[in-house]
Amino acid sequence: MYVIVVGGGKVGYYLTKELLAAGHELVLLEKDRERAKQIADEVGSIVLARDGCEGQHLAEAGANRAAIVAAVTGDDEDNLVVCQMAKHHFDVPRTIARVNNPRNEALFRHLGVDEIISPTRMALAAIEQDIPVHELLHLAQLEGGELELLEAQIGEESPAIGRKPTDIILPDGCSLFVLIRGEQAQPIKPETVFQSGDKVLAISRTECEMDLHRQLIGTTSLS
Amino acid sequence: MRTIIVGCGRVGAGLAGLLAAAGDEVTVIDLRTDSFDKLPEGFRGNAVRGDGTDEDVLRRLGAEGADRFFALTEGDNRNILAAQLAAETFSVPNIVAKVNDPVRATAYASLGIATVCRTRMMVESLGAYVGLPADGGAMRVLPRTGHHAGPHSSSKGSTVTSSTVTSSTVTTAASGGTWSEDQH
Numbered sequence: 001m002y003v004i005v006v007g008g009g010k011v012g013y014y015l016t017k018e019l020l021a022a023g024h025e026l027v028l029l030e031k032d033r034e035r036a037k038q039i040a041d042e043v044g045s046i047v048l049a050r051d052g053c054e055g056q057h058l059a060e061a062g063a064n065r066a067a068i069v070a071a072v073t074g075d076d077e078d079n080l081v082v083c084q085m086a087k088h089h090f091d092v093p094r095t096i097a098r099v100n101n102p103r104n105e106a107l108f109r110h111l112g113v114d115e116i117i118s119p120t121r122m123a124l125a126a127i128e129q130d131i132p133v134h135e136l137l138h139l140a141q142l143e144g145g146e147l148e149l150l151e152a153q154i155g156e157e158s159p160a161i162g163r164k165p166t167d168i169i170l171p172d173g174c175s176l177f178v179l180i181r182g183e184q185a186q187p188i189k190p191e192t193v194f195q196s197g198d199k200v201l202a203i204s205r206t207e208c209e210m211d212l213h214r215q216l217i218g219t220t221s222l223s
Numbered sequence: 224m225r226t227i228i229v230g231c232g233r234v235g236a237g238l239a240g241l242l243a244a245a246g247d248e249v250t251v252i253d254l255r256t257d258s259f260d261k262l263p264e265g266f267r268g269n270a271v272r273g274d275g276t277d278e279d280v281l282r283r284l285g286a287e288g289a290d291r292f293f294a295l296t297e298g299d300n301r302n303i304l305a306a307q308l309a310a311e312t313f314s315v316p317n318i319v320a321k322v323n324d325p326v327r328a329t330a331y332a333s334l335g336i337a338t339v340c341r342t343r344m345m346v347e348s349l350g351a352y353v354g355l356p357a358d359g360g361a362m363r364v365l366p367r368t369g370h371h372a373g374p375h376s377s378s379k380g381s382t383v384t385s386s387t388v389t390s391s392t393v394t395t396a397a398s399g400g401t402w403s404e405d406q407h
Contacts, residue, residue: 055326077304103278110311
C-alpha cells in the first residue's frame with residue numbers, strides 16, 4: 001500500500017519507521033531541509049524536503065496513486081490543508097490528520113478528513129478513566145466519531161436521582177442502555193429507579209452530550 | 224455591519240481602520256498585542272489578543288452573527304482554517320481568506336471560500352507596469368466557485384446553528400465546483 005506521510009517531527013519519524021518495517025511503500029514530506037536530511041540519512045531516499053501543503057509537492061510525491069495520506073505535523077491548520085488538498089485534488093481514498101485542539105475534531109471530520117488522531121483526546125481519556133469525577137467519561141468513539149459511548153456517574157447532585165428512565169427526556173440520538181450498580185451491570189428497564197452511586201452507560205450523538213450531562217449529572221461546568 | 228478580522232498585519236490593520244471609519248463594528252484579533260500598533264490613530268473598534276483559529280475564541284468574540292469575516296494572517300493555512308470555521312461553525316455570510324499561494328487560492332475558491340492572493344496581484348500589477356496585457360482579474364477577490372460543506376454545528380456549543388442557513392455568495396460567479404488549477 002502506498003502511503004504519504006506529511007511532517008517529519010517525532011510522530012512522522014516513528015510512523016515512517018514503523019510503516020517501512022511493516023513493508024509499506026511510502027514517502028515522507030518534511031519541509032525543513034535539515035530535518036529532512038537527518039531522517040533521510042537514516043531511512044534512505046524516501047524523504048522529500050517539500051511542503052506537503054502545496055499541491056505541486058503532493059503531486060511530485062505521487063499523491064494521485066496514494067492509498068493513504070497521513071498529515072501529522074504539529075500544526076492543525078497544516079494538517080487540515082494537506083488532507084483537503086489530498087482529498088479534493090488527488091482523490092486520495094483515505095486521509096488522516098493529527099489534531100491537537102480537540103475542538104477542531106468535529107470540524108475536520110465535517111470538512112472531509114477521514115480519520116482524526118488526537119493526542120490531546122487520548123491523554124484526556126486516560127486521565128478521566130483514572131480519576132473518577134462527576135463528569136461524563138468518554139469511553140469510545142463510534143461510527144467515525146458521530147457517536148460516543150459515555151459513562152455518567154450519578155452523583156448526589158444529580159437530577160436523575162429517584163427518577164425512572166421514562167421520566168428523563170433525552171434528545172433524539174441518545175440512549176441509556178446499561179446500569180452499573182454495586183459492580184453489577186444490568187440493562188436499564190422502564191421501571192429502573194436511579195440512585196446516587198449508579199453508573200449509566202449511554203450512547204449519544206456528539207452534539208447531544210450537553211443535554212445528557214444536564215439530565216444525568218446536573219448543571220456543573222462542561223467546558 | 225459586524226466585521227471580524229483575524230490578523231492585524233498591515234493588511235488587517237488597514238482594512239480594520241477603513242471599515243471602522245465607514246461605521247462598521249469591527250473586531251480585530253491577533254496573537255500579538257504589539258500588532259495593534261499598526262491600527263490607525265483613533266481606531267474605533269475592538270482589538271483583542273487571541274488565536275483566531277480557535278473556535279472558542281471566535282465564539283467569545285461574537286463570530287456567530289457576524290456579517291463579514293476576513294482571515295488575513297501571514298499564514299495561508301491559518302487563514303484557510305479560520306475561514307472554514309467561520310463558514311462551517313458560525314455560518315458567517317461573507318468570508319474572505321488571504322491565500323498567497325496561487326494554487327491554494329484557486330483550490331479553496333472552488334471549495335467555497337473566497338480568496339485574495341497577493342502573489343497574483345503583484346505579478347499582474349508588475350506585468351501591467353511593463354506593458355503586458357492584464358485584465359485586472361487578479362486584483363479582485365477570487366470568488367467562491369464551489370460550495371463549502373454546509374453549516375456545521377459544533378459538538379459542544381450550547382447554541383446550535385440552524386441547519387437551514389445557507390451563505391450568500393460573495394460575488395456572482397459560478398462555474399461549477401470544478402477544481403481548476405490555472406496558475407496566472
